Amino acid sequence: MKRASSRPIRAGNVTIGGGNPIVIQSMCATRTQDIDATVDQARMLHSAGAGLVRVAIDSAKDVNALAEVCARVPEANLVVDLQENYRLIAQVAPLVSKVRYNPGHLYHHEKQKTVREKVAFIAETAERNDIALRVGVNCGSVDPEMDAKFAGADEPALDGVTAMVESALQHCQILDDLGITRYVVSLKDSDPRKVIAGNRRFASMRPDVPLHLGVTEAGMLPDGAIKTRIAFEQLLTEAIGDTLRVSLTLPFAEKWREVEVGRQILEDIQAGRFRSVPRDFGEGLNIISCPSCSRVENEAFIDLAFKVREMAAYAQDYNITIAVMGCRVNGPGETDDADLGLWCAPNFVNLKRGEEELGAFPYDTVLDRLKVELDAIIATKTGVTTA
Numbered sequence: 001m002k003r004a005s006s007r008p009i010r011a012g013n014v015t016i017g018g019g020n021p022i023v024i025q026s027m028c029a030t031r032t033q034d035i036d037a038t039v040d041q042a043r044m045l046h047s048a049g050a051g052l053v054r055v056a057i058d059s060a061k062d063v064n065a066l067a068e069v070c071a072r073v074p075e076a077n078l079v080v081d082l083q084e085n086y087r088l089i090a091q092v093a094p095l096v097s098k099v100r101y102n103p104g105h106l107y108h109h110e111k112q113k114t115v116r117e118k119v120a121f122i123a124e125t126a127e128r129n130d131i132a133l134r135v136g137v138n139c140g141s142v143d144p145e146m147d148a149k150f151a152g153a154d155e156p157a158l159d160g161v162t163a164m165v166e167s168a169l170q171h172c173q174i175l176d177d178l179g180i181t182r183y184v185v186s187l188k189d190s191d192p193r194k195v196i197a198g199n200r201r202f203a204s205m206r207p208d209v210p211l212h213l214g215v216t217e218a219g220m221l222p223d224g225a226i227k228t229r230i231a232f233e234q235l236l237t238e239a240i241g242d243t244l245r246v247s248l249t250l251p252f253a254e255k256w257r258e259v260e261v262g263r264q265i266l267e268d269i270q271a272g273r274f275r276s277v278p279r280d281f282g283e284g285l286n287i288i289s290c291p292s293c294s295r296v297e298n299e300a301f302i303d304l305a306f307k308v309r310e311m312a313a314y315a316q317d318y319n320i321t322i323a324v325m326g327c328r329v330n331g332p333g334e335t336d337d338a339d340l341g342l343w344c345a346p347n348f349v350n351l352k353r354g355e356e357e358l359g360a361f362p363y364d365t366v367l368d369r370l371k372v373e374l375d376a377i378i379a380t381k382t383g384v385t386t387a
């Protein structure tokens, strides 16, 4: 299962790749500025066995909070998820052991600068501070230029995979040109088939680059663990993957389960215990939901995700995807492929059906409207109106 071909990358007290044991990592879902809650969750994830604990940063106030979190849980080997404000790496790099940037998010600030200039700033800051980088590409928020360039390049079931892989390869080339080698790459989607296809393709082209595996927005248990297991079984048995995260929508007090599920999957694969992958995997109702992070706009999101699943249970035999996301930044894009998409704001929930935005609804009425839309989709598919 070890992927000896990838180069070893040190991040704090762990080494990723180079045939080292696979590092399980996780991420705090708390608001970073809620220092006590973030410290508690970082401690919980570390105690559960996370080799790296990630925290999201998007403002100077987040950076100040991070400094205190680092001081209070130095053992957690903290890493940072840079959001749009990539220049914050200058403040966070001295505090943490690794920083992730998303190539699809480099467009929001300083539009006059090129991607290459922004990556150079990130990479040189990381190198000066002796920390590792992750190029974290998500199919749902891929660089718009790559998205346009490779539109239609994939069969429908794998739509977006080529743009995701090409974006990762482009950033590897920029880093290579800068002489930076201390980086890992991730290629994630909520559909395990895209995760498998993207990582296989990337690994065949860049076997030297360590891979961080994950099925993003995998949803709630047990489905989220099953989707993740399917991807990890396929990839890890081909020796693809050096570190991993399981992304689950969980109450904050149970966030440790992300680490536990990751460990269980690894143990099962190591022991040769595989779950069969049914031919019709992916048929029926599919609910995807994000694991939440410091960006979540109202913690009622987690409750909402569970209620959506409960309400929609009657539709389990229909090939319908419902996506539930925690914020207005990534929600619109991450729900693009769903039949019905919801993304949360502080006091209301946005709803769309396919590409049509249906409006914003209070938390206590959005389920009623969602059900109306779900019934309408079922009626279109079957020609039968449900009661």
Ligand code: SF4
Pocket (backbone or CB within 6 Å): 290, 291, 292, 293, 294, 295, 296, 297, 325, 326, 327, 328, 329, 330, 331, 334
């Ligand atoms: S959709 Fe928003 S809240 Fe959910 S994980 Fe992504 S950034 Fe965080």
